[in-house]
Amino acid sequence: DAKTTQPPSMDCAEGRAANLPCNHSTISGNEYVYWYRQIHSQGPQYIIHGLKNNETNEMASLIITEDRKSSTLILPHATLRDTAVYYCIVRVGSMNTGFQKLVFGTGTRLLVSP
Amino acid sequence: NAGVMQNPRHLVRRRGQEARLRCSPMKGHSHVYWYRQLPEEGLKFMVYLQKENIIDESGMPKERFSAEFPKEGPSILRIQQVVRGDSAAYFCASSPSWIQETQYFGPGTRLLVL
Numbered sequence: 001d002a003k004t005t006q007p008p009s010m011d012c013a014e015g016r017a018a019n020l021p022c023n024h025s026t027i028s029g030n031e032y033v034y035w036y037r038q039i040h041s042q043g044p045q046y047i048i049h050g051l052k053n054n055e056t057n058e059m060a061s062l063i064i065t066e067d068r069k070s071s072t073l074i075l076p077h078a079t080l081r082d083t084a085v086y087y088c089i090v091r092v093g094s095m096n097t098g099f100q101k102l103v104f105g106t107g108t109r110l111l112v113s114p
Numbered sequence: 115n116a117g118v119m120q121n122p123r124h125l126v127r128r129r130g131q132e133a134r135l136r137c138s139p140m141k142g143h144s145h146v147y148w149y150r151q152l153p154e155e156g157l158k159f160m161v162y163l164q165k166e167n168i169i170d171e172s173g174m175p176k177e178r179f180s181a182e183f184p185k186e187g188p189s190i191l192r193i194q195q196v197v198r199g200d201s202a203a204y205f206c207a208s209s210p211s212w213i214q215e216t217q218y219f220g221p222g223t224r225l226l227v228l
Contacts, residue, residue: 043205043219099170102217104156
């Protein structure tokens with residue numbers, strides 16, 4: 001089961017900032033928050049990840065609350081091509097191998113309109 | 115700088131036939147992950163492999179499914195005696211290592227079982 005909760009859908013006007021929230025209240029101290037998006041059934045595209053500090057790259061910014069129980073992905077100037085399903089993921093560790101797999105929930109369907 | 119490559123992109127099989135899905139990881143990546151996405155659902159982890167080793171197969175169905183990542187060549191996901199319920203998109207991801215390393219996804223193979 002996914003360890004995150006996201007709204008099922010959001011709308012955003014083109015050119016405006018899109019702020020996508022995610023709750024991960026059971027996150028452990030060493031678990032990272034990852035964001036991926038999937039555009040129309042293509043392969044998931046990596047966006048950004050973080051542990052406890054805010055992160056920024058050429059695609060987006062990630063704001064993680066001080067208690068790490070929630071985070072927000074910010075697309076500063078949304079375009080029509082940002083219409084996609086956005087997945088917030090907490091990597092889940094394996095007791096046997098230490099391997100941490102990605103557990104995808106249902107994500108947030110972001111619709112960017114002209 | 116080629117990304118993760120998967121082929122075929124589309125595969126049609128009749129019930130009872132075998133399906134072979136291939137994945138070539140990104141250059142420099144020696145860790146491969148397979149995920150399955152059923153229609154209108156999120157991705158589900160299936161198996162994690164390193165060269166010549168299966169590390170975690172906790173998401174693989176117990177029967178008919180197998181995966182390998184030989185020393186030379188692509189990773190192969192094999193589905194024997196396919197059934198209609200196997201119809202899905204199968205995605206492969208790769209990473210340089212598993213320790214907090216980002217997984218990059220391929221475009222997927224869409225399997226349709228008639």
